[in-house]
Amino acid sequence: MRSRFRQLKRIYREHFQQKFKFHSQLTTQFSKLQSCNSVTSHKTLIPIINLQARNSEFLFLGRIETAQLVHSLANSDEKSEFQRYPGDEIAINVQNILKTCSVSTKGEIEKALNQCELTLTDDLIVNVINRYRFDWEAAYTFFKWVSREGDYSPGSNVFNAILDVLGRARRFVELIQVFDEMPDLVNEKTYGILLNRYAAAHMVEEAIGVFDRRKEFGELDDLSAFQNLLLWLCRYKHVEVAETFFESEKNEFGYDIKTMNIILNGWCVLGNVYEAKRFWKDIIKSKCEPDSVTYATFVNALTKKGKLGTALRLFQAMWEKGRKPDVVTCNCIIDALCFKKRIPEALEVLREMKNRGCLPNVTTYNSLIKHLCKIKRMETVYEYLNEMEQKNGSCLPNEITFNYLLKSLKKPEEVPWVLERMERNGCKMSTDTYNVILKLYVNWDCEDKVRHTWEEMEKKGMGPDQRSYTVMIHGLYDKGRLEDALSYFHEMRLKGMVPEPRTGILVNDMNIKLKERGEQGKKVIKLTSLGLKGNA
Structure with missing residues (x-):
C-alpha cells in the first residue's frame, strides 16, 4: 500500500518538474509527505509531525502549530510564521493525492483515498473542495468518492461547495446531477450559487427558472430573491434583460429604491450613460426618493465615461441641497480626479470630506x-x-x-x-495577490520563485485560476518560450477554464510560429545533409 501511495506522489512530482522545466531539482518535500496509512493503529489520519524541523525550509504539505510559510518566496530566509491546524494538515494530504488526477486513473485515486481511512466531516470535505475550486475534476472526483462512503452523508455546505465549483467550470450536466441529489438540503445559499453561476455562464433563462422555483429553497423573502436575480443578471452584463424582467414583475414587487439602484448600477457599469440617464428619470417619475447609493452610482457612471465636469457639478449640488454625499460618492470623485492626474484637487476633496464630517x-x-x-x-x-x-x-x-x-x-x-x-x-493572501506576485516573478525571470508561488497557490487552494494561467502563457510567450506557454494553455483548457480572447489570439500566433520554426528546421536538416553529400 505504501509503495502504491509513493508511486502516486512520484508520478505527480515528475509531472510537476516537467511542466516547469526548472534547472534546479525540487526539494525533497514530497518524500517527506507522510503516507496516509503511516499510523496504522488509528482509524483517523494523524499526520506525523517533526517538531525538530520546525525552523527548517517550509514543507509542501505544511505543519501543525507554528510553521514556516513562504509567501511565494524561494529563499529560506524569506519566511513568516503562520498558524497551522490539524484539519488543514489532513486536507493537504488529501490534496496531494488528488493532484495526480491528470496522470492517474480515477480507480487509482479512489484506491489511495480508501487507504487513508479518513474520518469524514463536512468541514474537512469543504476544506478539500475549496482547495480545488479552480479544478472541477479533482473536486468532483473527491465529492463522488465521499458520496459513496456508507457511514457518512454530506451536509448542505458540502453540496453548496461542489455546486459552486461545477458552476464556475460551467459543468452544468454534473451540477444538475448533484442538485438532484440534495432535495432536502437546498437553502438560500444554494439559490444564490445557482443564480450566480447561471448568470455568469450567460444562461439567462436558467437563472430566471431558478427564481421561479424559489419556493423550493426554503423560506426565502420574495423581494430579496428578486433583487438577487437582478443583481446577478446585471453583474454579468444582462442589464436589458434585468430591466425587462423588473418591468414585468413590478405589479408584484412594486417600486423599491434598492431594486432600482441595482438596474441603475447595471447600466452605469456597462458604461451606457444614455440608458443610465433615462433610468434616472424613471426613478424620479416613480416617486422613489433617490438615496445616497443612487447619487453615488450616477456620479460614478459620469466619471467612468469621462464626464468629470458634470459629475463635479452634481457632487457640488448635493452639498448645496443638503444631500450630504457619503464616503462612496466622495471616493468616486477622488478616484476620477486622480485618474485625470488632478491629484491636488483630489486632496482638496479629501480635506473637504474631513471638514464636513465625512470620514475617509x-x-x-x-x-x-x-x-x-x-x-x-x-x-x-x-x-x-x-x-x-x-x-x-x-x-x-x-x-x-x-x-x-x-x-x-x-x-x-x-x-x-x-x-x-x-x-x-x-x-x-488572496488569489489576486498571488497572481500579482506571479506576474512580477515571471517578468523578472525568477524561475525558482515562480515555482514556489505556483506551488503555494495550489497548496492553499488559492489557484491557479484563469488569471494565473493567463499570466504564465503571456509571460512565457514574451520570453520566447512558446512550447512552455502552450503547455500551460493546454492544462488550462483541460481544467475547463475559458481563455480570454487575447489569449486565444496569442495561441494561434504561437502555433503559426512553431509551424514555421519546424519547417525551417527541416530545411536546415535538408541543406546540411546535402552539404555532407557534396563533401563526400
Missing part, C-alpha cells in the same frame, strides 16, 4: 495610493500607508492596498518587505 475609509486612501504609485510618488504613498495604519478601523490597509504596492516594485528583493507589512496588518 480604506477605499479613499487606495484611490490616492493607486495613482501615486503610477507617477512614482512613493514617499507620499508610504506617508499615506502610515496614516492608514495609525487610523486603524475602516482605514486599515487591505489586500488591494498591498497589491498596488507590489505592482510598483522594481526588484525581487523588495517583495518580502511588502508581504511582511501585509501580514502585520492582518491581511491574508
